[in-house]
Amino acid sequence: MHLPLYRSAGGVNPPPDLRKQPGQILPGMPVSVCILVCIVVLIHAVTASAQDEFFDDLDKEFEFLEEEVIYSAAKHEQEIADSPSTISTLTREQIENTHCLDVPCLLRGMPGMEVRRLKRMYDAVGARALVGEIGDKILALVDGREINVDSFGMPYWEVEPIHIQDIERIEVIRGPGSALYGANAHSVVVSITTSKPEEDRAEAFLGAGEHDETSLHLRVDRLLGDYRLRINGGMNTGGNWRNQDSRERELYRAGLRLEREWEESTTSLDLGISVGEGLIYSSLCPAWIRDMILGHAMLAHRTEYWRAHVSFNLLDQEAFFDLPIIYAGIKLGESANWVSMLSTSLDTEAQLNWPVFAGNLLIAGAGYRWLTYISDDNVPSEINQHRLSLFLQDEQKLFDQLILTAGVRFDYNSITPFTVSPRVAAVWRFAGSQSARVAFGRAFRKPSFFNTSFHATSGVGTSAFPDLGEFLQRGGGNDKLDNENVTTVEAGYRGYFLDGAFTVESDVFFSLYRDTIFFRGDVVYNTMGLPDLTHSTMQWENGGREVDTIGGTLSLTWRISKTLRLNANYTYRYSWYISEPPGGATAGEGAQGERVPWEPAHLFNAACTYVSASGPRLGAAVYGRSEVTHTFPYDGGLFSEPHRFRLSSNMVLNAFLAWRFDFGSAWLEAGVRVYNLLNVGYRDIGNVYRWDGFEMGGELSARRIFLFLRGSI
Secondary structure, three states: OOOOOEEEOOEEEOOHHHOOOOOOOOOOOOHHHHHHHHHHHHHHHHHHHOOOHHHHHHHHHHHHHHOOEEOOOOOOOEEHHHOOOEEEEEOHHHHHOOOOOOHHHHHHOOOOEEEEEEEOOEEEEEEOOOOOOOOOOEEEEEOOEEOEOOOOOOEOOOOOOOOHHHEEEEEEEEOOOHHHHOOOOOOEEEEEEEOOOOOOEEEEEEEEEOOOEEEEEEEEEEEEOOEEEEEEEEEEEEEOOOOOOOEEEEEEEEEEEEEEEOOOEEEEEEEEEEEEEEEEEOOOOEEEEEEEEEEEEEEEEEEOOEEEEEEEEEEEEEEEEOOOEEEOOEEEEEEOOOEEEEEEEEEEEEEEEEOOOOOEEEEEEEEEEEEEEEOOOEOOOEEEEEEEEEEEEEEEEEOOOEEEEEEEEEEEEOOEEEEEEEEEEEEEOOOOOEEEEEEEEEEEEOOOHHHHHOOEOOEEEOOOOOOHHHHHHHOEOOOOOOOEEEEEEEEEEEEEEOOOOEEEEEEEEEEEEEOOEEEEEEOOEOOOOOEOOOOOEEEEEEOOOOEEEEEEEEEEEEEOOOOEEEEEEEEEEEEEEOOOOOOHHHHOOOOOOOEOOOOOOEEEEEEEEEEOOOEEEEEEEEEEEOOEEEEEEOOOOOOOOEEEEEEOOEEEEEEEEEEEEEEOOEEEEEEEEEEOOOOOOEOOOOEEEOOOOOEEEOOOEOOEEEEEEEEEO
16 A cells, blocks of 8 residues: 555645545535434434433432542542542443544543644644644553554554444543653543453444545454453545545554453453554654554553553554745755654553552552664664653542542653652542542653654755755754653542532643743855755754643533433633743744733533433534634745734534444444534644645544444344
């Protein structure tokens, strides 16, 4: 599989033999008909549910809600009301019954989260502030295994060899997480837990829709005595909303999970691989990826008091960095070659949970991570990094109402300075069903290989600029970078009312972002006004966006019955520059003391879902944000002057409708998922049209109707 650059008036597309006409599903179906059908079915469902047997045991259901158990906030199981961190969750029921087809879409609807879609295979995800176009201030875990790609620093959300049908639960910790998780747990930790084989069963998911969207997933679970086996696989494709013949993602994946249950422990082996190609974002520009292999192997063992794992991760790919090297309409050169990139990591961690005395729990752990980056198109061609860590956390419960948590983690990274990440928190359950929390913490993000070590040899200058290749190789990575840091003080509240049916969650925070990394170019011009590349420099540096942020989130959930659920959340934040950003106001960033213009001050989500045990399942969700201003070079060129582009506030309506049929132990579900039901064109990030007609920045998001079947036997 290859996606060499093929330019057309609409932009960069795969060559003709890889083009796919993306079957228009129900193109003429009026939006009003969709809305009317949803309303009619909802009225019918709510009326019918009044006599449903689910209402007979509401009290038990709501009691369970208050006792929701989480793990990731303190690295041990605890009730969510006792969490020392701001945490939100998604259950299997919520993941199944949604308009979403991927994890970033699910995260967009969660309190305090911001998702920015740049390309079909690339989403920048973050929380609270400074999400940007790369989304690298986040740590993502799947069953405890870190999935951040060390080459660029962010997770490859769309490439991981898991399907949302395999996800049992998602826990999202907002705020500093390095005291437990170390590097990259800067502003948010997303912990994904996959479901485990529980019985002999096979499940399938098949769907297709507008814009070349297809999804196929097969899973088989088998119980073999004390062993539990899962085998899964599938494929996905996706295209650009604007260019109907442009396929931006083609992915094939497979996985295997084997568990052995002992008397008081569990051992598991997890293997996964994805093979594909597509278009991502690389901190500076779009990058076409081909011949990509993303794989992992993890062996884990856990008991009541301790757990350990060792994992190996591999990413092998070729990338074409699609960055026009032009100045004032004059082409200086180009990145002529595909860049080979191989990165691997070996990760080990062990953790002990020791109840020292009544009401006290001491958690201690240590880890080691070996990272390697190899590229024949880079100088040097091989880089190795080592990370060592030690963490301690003590939790003390007093008077059955007050929980005190204190922890610290020590991280050594061979490329950056020794780092200490502390955290303290106090949780007061003052009314049984209500709790208040205050916390303080520090966290950091380790620079990626792209930040520290990328010196590509593929640049070629024109005859007038023969020194361009040397200039590109000299610039880029900076091995003197420090970690990005954040310090946060926060407070939170959680309360249950109406016998647990109504939940209120809120938090407020004040964060200081320091040593932020930005790309700086110091261009010297000759007497003719053209760039003098011999005396010019460009590289990543610290201190580009020193920002303070204040904000908060309010989330409301009303579980009217087992079948009907309403929830809404609202986030406000205000970030301002405490130092002069690179280029100041002339660069479109704003000046010292001014508000950061490229992140929305207001984010809003609301959703209503009705889920019956057998029969109709439907819902609608609304996402909204306030206006933003983004800065891009006016023609996308490396040396072009920056310009501001304003994106007005928007609101997007999404919906799903399905019907489930039960056949004893088997079931079948057919339905439709609609993204952007009203077909309102919008962008999460602004864009510019380059000299070649290609768009740089966020892609245009329009309506997507997706039909699906899923079932199990």
